[in-house]
Amino acid sequence: MRTLAVVGRVLEGFDGSGQPIWHDGMVVEEGRVAYLGPHPEERAGPGAEVVEVGEGVVLPGFTDSHAHLASLGLALRTLDLRGVRSIRELKRRVAEKAGELGPGEWVVGRGWDQELFEEGRWPTRWDLDEAAPGNPVVLVRVCGHAAVANTLALSLAGITDSTPDPPGGSIERAGGRVTGVLKEAAVQLVLSAARRGGVEELVREAERAMLSSGVTCVHAMSVDREELEALRNLARSGKLKLRVRAYLDPEAPEPKPESWGTLKVVGLKVIADGSFGARTAALREPYSDDPGNAGVLLADRGALSRLLEKAGRAGLQLAVHAIGDRALEEVLAAAKASGARLRVEHASLAPPDLLDELAELGLWVSAQPRFVVSDWWIISRLGRERARWAYPFKSFLERGISLSFSSDAPVEPCNPFEGVYAAVARGSLEGLEIAELTAREALTPAEAIRCYTETAPKLLGERLGRLSAGYPADFVIVDRDPLSAPAKELRNVRVLATYVGGELAIRSN
Ligand SMILES: [Zn+2]
Numbered sequence: 001m002r003t004l005a006v007v008g009r010v011l012e013g014f015d016g017s018g019q020p021i022w023h024d025g026m027v028v029e030e031g032r033v034a035y036l037g038p039h040p041e042e043r044a045g046p047g048a049e050v051v052e053v054g055e056g057v058v059l060p061g062f063t064d065s066h067a068h069l070a071s072l073g074l075a076l077r078t079l080d081l082r083g084v085r086s087i088r089e090l091k092r093r094v095a096e097k098a099g100e101l102g103p104g105e106w107v108v109g110r111g112w113d114q115e116l117f118e119e120g121r122w123p124t125r126w127d128l129d130e131a132a133p134g135n136p137v138v139l140v141r142v143c144g145h146a147a148v149a150n151t152l153a154l155s156l157a158g159i160t161d162s163t164p165d166p167p168g169g170s171i172e173r174a175g176g177r178v179t180g181v182l183k184e185a186a187v188q189l190v191l192s193a194a195r196r197g198g199v200e201e202l203v204r205e206a207e208r209a210m211l212s213s214g215v216t217c218v219h220a221m222s223v224d225r226e227e228l229e230a231l232r233n234l235a236r237s238g239k240l241k242l243r244v245r246a247y248l249d250p251e252a253p254e255p256k257p258e259s260w261g262t263l264k265v266v267g268l269k270v271i272a273d274g275s276f277g278a279r280t281a282a283l284r285e286p287y288s289d290d291p292g293n294a295g296v297l298l299a300d301r302g303a304l305s306r307l308l309e310k311a312g313r314a315g316l317q318l319a320v321h322a323i324g325d326r327a328l329e330e331v332l333a334a335a336k337a338s339g340a341r342l343r344v345e346h347a348s349l350a351p352p353d354l355l356d357e358l359a360e361l362g363l364w365v366s367a368q369p370r371f372v373v374s375d376w377w378i379i380s381r382l383g384r385e386r387a388r389w390a391y392p393f394k395s396f397l398e399r400g401i402s403l404s405f406s407s408d409a410p411v412e413p414c415n416p417f418e419g420v421y422a423a424v425a426r427g428s429l430e431g432l433e434i435a436e437l438t439a440r441e442a443l444t445p446a447e448a449i450r451c452y453t454e455t456a457p458k459l460l461g462e463r464l465g466r467l468s469a470g471y472p473a474d475f476v477i478v479d480r481d482p483l484s485a486p487a488k489e490l491r492n493v494r495v496l497a498t499y500v501g502g503e504l505a506i507r508s509n
Pocket of ligand 1 (some may be wrong): 221408
């Protein structure tokens with residue numbers, strides 16, 4: 001393995017009081033940080049590869065502590081068909097994508113609306129067969145409740161003229177023949193076939209996006225059997241450069257810790273409530289804009305205790321999705337009863353009594369700073385008084401709660417600088433009311449970057465997220481110093497190159 005002499009400013013990490021530790025260079029040997037300080041070329045000796053950082057800086061690689069790889073891959077691959085004006089144009093776009101992907105690959109699109117089509121009719125399987133005869137194609141309507149698939153896609157999903165309608169869905173027919181138009185539950189038949197077809201490709205697509213955003217490790221959530229199989233294959237064959245820590249579906253048969261190269265199975269993930277957007281996050285008091293509704297609790301303390309026990313027996317961590325304060329209460333009660341530590345995913349609404357308890361029980365929180373900007377309607381959902389405790393990042397840190405940052409991609413873009421920006425600006429540059437209401441929860445760029453690098457590896461007891469001597473050389477070269485950049489510039493920080501274990505994983509041009 002080549003020795004690297006990294007010439008330029010290097011952020012090792014942060015000291016105990018959160019101050020950044022800078023160096024004038026770094027030497028990497030055998031994939032690990034060997035030296036930090038001036039004149040790395042001299043230290044590294046002849047034969048070392050010199051990496052010039054130039055005007056930019058080197059940062060520790062980011063860990064995205066909550067993302068969905070296969071879904072991100074699917075979202076990245078999906079053809080955006082919003083605003084398409086005719087079936088002719090639809091066909092052209094499908095043919096283009098099929099050419100780009102190559103024969104046999106699934107073409108998945110979303111966003112078409114037949115109301116806009118100049119032909120004045122719905123598209124059919126025969127339209128799509130003309131556009132891409134050698135590719136399975138499925139295009140979901142703008143509403144998500146209908147889709148059209150071509151003949152190859154229908155046959156891969158096992159749909160023939162004699163297939164009965166699935167419960168809660170319909171397979172449209174004309175003169176007894178399937179037209180390719182699917183409604184409600186029938187849409188899923190073809191989408192699951194699309195996912196089965198190429199999970200490995202989807203994971204690789206997501207990996208490319210993560211690496212080019214500066215992410216060197218992902219905590220992959222809700223990994224199902226197919227995604228795990230794809231990750232295993234990629235890790236075993238040495239193709240997976242991104243470090244992946246997998247949290248499996250709780251229904252996974254006989255889950256256990258496993259590890260292959262860059263991949264480790266470390267936990268189970270369960271969902272305790274819904275989301276604010278859908279008004280399904282479980283609240284102590286009803287929604288301010290829907291007085292009869294306090295959301296949906298999907299797992300109570302009893303169910304969570306049993307899962308904690310199951311995870312503990314298997315030697316795995318438990319990660320629990322809890323967005324509303326009511327759901328968080330149940331998580332805290334379960335953790336208290338069992339005395340086990342667990343991760344809370346989101347913890348989006350955490351009033352002071354629950355913050356105190358989180359700190360006391362030493363639970364880990366994985367939060368998504370970009371939600372602050374995306375959930376621009378949060379004050380109408382929660383009312384001003386409660387919304388004060390939405391996404392209380394500074395309060396987490398002040399209480400010594402382990403707070404790691406993540407994207408929940410594809411829900412939010414996987415670029416960590418979007419998250420850093422949102423944690424620092426909190427919607428102030430978008431003019432959101434929440435920015436003012438929760439101004440004291442804003443973080444500094446250093447605090448936000450620390451939550452995105454150092455914290456998540458710690459909760460797995462891993463030596464990652466810093467560039468101290470002996471640590472794996474997972475690092476990114478960015479075009480400017482984000483610690484001194486003004487808030488509005490943070491989202492424009494560009495990643496020039498990403499290294500994992502001292503190897504160049506991706507370079508952007
Ligand atoms: Zn998620």
